[in-house]
Amino acid sequence: MTNPPPMTAPERERAARExxxxxxxxxxxxxxxxxxxxxxxxxxxxxxxFTSAKLHTPALMxxxxxxxxxxxxxxxxxAVNLGWASLAAMAAVVWLTSRLCRVPVAFPALLYAGGTLxxxxxxxxxxxxxxxxxxxxxxxxAPGYAVPFLVAGVxxxxxxxxxTFGRRxxxxxxxxxxxxxxxxxxxxxxxxxAQLMVFGLPGLTRPATGVVQPVVxxxxxxxxxxxxxxxxxxxxxxxxxxKVIGRPVHSYYLxxxxxxxxxxxxxxxxMHHLIGGPIPAWLSTASVVGSMMMFIPVIAVAxxxxxxxxxxxxxxxxxxxxxxxxxxxxxxxxxxxxGSVEALKDFSxxxxxxxxxxxxxxxxxYGFYTMTMFGLLYYMVPRLTGREWLSPLLIRIHxxxxxxxxxxxxxxxxxxxxxxxxxxxDPRVPFGDITEYVLPFxxxxxxxxxxxxxxxxxxAALLVANLGGWGRPxxxxxxxxxxxxxxxxxxxxxxPGPLPS
Amino acid sequence: xxxxxxxxxxxxxxxIVLFGGAAVLALGWAFRSGQFDNLDRGARTxxxxxxxxxxxxxxxxxxxxxx
Numbered sequence: 369m370t371n372p373p374p375m376t377a378p379e380r381e382r383a384a385r386e387x388x389x390x391x392x393x394x395x396x397x398x399x400x401x402x403x404x405x406x407x408x409x410x411x412x413x414x415x416x417x418f419t420s421a422k423l424h425t426p427a428l429m430x431x432x433x434x435x436x437x438x439x440x441x442x443x444x445x446x447a448v449n450l451g452w453a454s455l456a457a458m459a460a461v462v463w464l465t466s467r468l469c470r471v472p473v474a475f476p477a478l479l480y481a482g483g484t485l486x487x488x489x490x491x492x493x494x495x496x497x498x499x500x501x502x503x504x505x506x507x508x509x510a511p512g513y514a515v516p517f518l519v520a521g522v523x524x525x526x527x528x529x530x531x532t533f534g535r536r537x538x539x540x541x542x543x544x545x546x547x548x549x550x551x552x553x554x555x556x557x558x559x560x561x562a563q564l565m566v567f568g569l570p571g572l573t574r575p576a577t578g579v580v581q582p583v584v585x586x587x588x589x590x591x592x593x594x595x596x597x598x599x600x601x602x603x604x605x606x607x608x609x610x611k612v613i614g615r616p617v618h619s620y621y622l623x624x625x626x627x628x629x630x631x632x633x634x635x636x637x638x639m640h641h642l643i644g645g646p647i648p649a650w651l652s653t654a655s656v657v658g659s660m661m662m663f664i665p666v667i668a669v670a671x672x673x674x675x676x677x678x679x680x681x682x683x684x685x686x687x688x689x690x691x692x693x694x695x696x697x698x699x700x701x702x703x704x705x706x707g708s709v710e711a712l713k714d715f716s717x718x719x720x721x722x723x724x725x726x727x728x729x730x731x732x733x734y735g736f737y738t739m740t741m742f743g744l745l746y747y748m749v750p751r752l753t754g755r756e757w758l759s760p761l762l763i764r765i766h767x768x769x770x771x772x773x774x775x776x777x778x779x780x781x782x783x784x785x786x787x788x789x790x791x792x793x794d795p796r797v798p799f800g801d802i803t804e805y806v807l808p809f810x811x812x813x814x815x816x817x818x819x820x821x822x823x824x825x826x827x828a829a830l831l832v833a834n835l836g837g838w839g840r841p842x843x844x845x846x847x848x849x850x851x852x853x854x855x856x857x858x859x860x861x862x863x864p865g866p867l868p869s
Numbered sequence: 870x871x872x873x874x875x876x877x878x879x880x881x882x883x884x885i886v887l888f889g890g891a892a893v894l895a896l897g898w899a900f901r902s903g904q905f906d907n908l909d910r911g912a913r914t915x916x917x918x919x920x921x922x923x924x925x926x927x928x929x930x931x932x933x934x935x936x
Binding site: 538554564614615687746 | 873876877880884888891892896899904905908909910911912913914915916917918919920921922923924925926927928929930931932
């Protein structure tokens with residue numbers, strides 16, 4: 369490959385100005401979505417720690433109806449998944465779409481309206497669940513009156529993404545964009561179809577009956593992870609890792625294979641949640657096959673992220689964004705391998721319906737997705753506000769609390785769950801003994817939850833400080849390097865090709 | 870078949886056609902418009918003259934991005 373000619377100073381400045389203008393146009397809507405997401409993360413974390421404590425200390429506030437064990441548990445699930453995970457996803461979608469399409473945000477009103485509708489829906493959702501209006505379907509607990517707001521909210525963000533894609537100035541679709549476009553296309557459909565089929569439209573259509581209900585339920589629950597948050601998390605990782613270390617993705621070919629095989633296989637996997645349940649055996653078997661096929665995209669992504677990072681692991685010391693993102697990317701590989709194996713029927717015999725599954729779910733949504741989103745926020749927010757993070761110490765506290773917290777959580781509940789399953793399968797073990805065996809691990813879960821919560825408080829403090837104007841202004845504005853040290857002249861690495869028009 | 874069953878069937882079959890079809894169309898468009906023609910260049914589209922390949926772009930506040 370011949371090296372393209374080096375860039376001149378005016379070209380560099382023009383590119384920096386363009387990137388700066390795009391980031392500036394994103395500032396309002398993206399910070400709105402991200403900040404409200406972090407708000408729901410704090411709400412969800414508080415509910416999580418409380419629910420966890422109730423499991424080992426049931427008398428805790430037992431006289432308060434809206435804090436009965438079931439309600440905060442469902443409110444936690446809704447707050448972290450539809451509140452934090454989805455709003456963070458929308459923030460990532462807007463910023464990455466603008467940067468990758470190389471167009472400033474147009475129609476910001478659409479995004480403000482979408483975010484506001486979603487937040488109103490979330491207040492009704494979490495408030496309604498705590499008030500006792502939850503609907504007894506896991507992952508679809510949102511009361512009926514909250515759902516239209518949520519559907520309309522994400523619908524607007526999807527419409528904005530499509531409109532921006534139509535106005536793109538970059539001809540090539542970077543792999544992150546494939547993931548993002550797929551996610552904003554799939555999720556509104558998933559959520560609407562799941563609502564229609566499990567609950568129906570009041571007065572107009574009746575819900576599906578019998579085994580179709582749990583089938584749709586788990587088709588949605590699994591695809592929420594697989595077709596909404598996972599694509600956004602991978603889109604972020606595919607952007608942040610190469611950008612931070614300054615090296616293109618190891619094998620772009622593999623990344624495209626990874627995307628299309630995810631699109632082909634992931635939506636098959638949901639029925640592995642119902643192994644041993646009262647559904648036709650072929651359905652869960654098809655899902656086991658789908659789960660096995662997921663090895664293809666996962667190995668593609670794993671090879672890519674590892675090989676891209678190879679030789680750059682020392683940069684984890686220097687970059688907070690990279691540290692969180694790489695933690696997330698490594699966890700993605702681990703949790704996906706685990707998930708595929710967990711889908712096997714023999715494995716499910718022990719692990720299913722135990723704390724093991726809970727540990728796995730948290731490793732996925734927290735260890736992979738949430739950590740990756742933190743990485744994105746650490747990279748994105750200073751470029752939007754034009755200010756550095758206030759305190760490296762708080763960043764380190766955040767990282768270590770969360771990294772140690774989720775690892776502790778995962779190990780404790782995996783061990784507890786595995787032996788819980790072994791004992792449940794042995795009719796000679798009295799049920800009371802199993803409960804007593806699990807109890808110390810439940811205390812550990814609360815400990816890990818508190819640790820994770822501390823990390824979240826540190827991050828929220830950093831975010832508030834950054835938005836409030838504390839922190840040094842970034843040298844050179846939104847782009848990281850525009851100063852004299854920007855480009856090491858005579859560097860052995862060839863500069864990139866000219867910008868496509 | 871009751872109207873409710875029919876509505877369920879319509880949702881499922883409609884979804885399969887719509888979303889399966891969308892994926893096929895998207896893949897077809899990608900090939901026709903040359904998205905997969907030059908993967909090496911594609912991988913470099915996120916870099917630019919201001920943030921070129923070979924340049925780390927993130928650091929702890931006040932820190933050095935390292936080499």
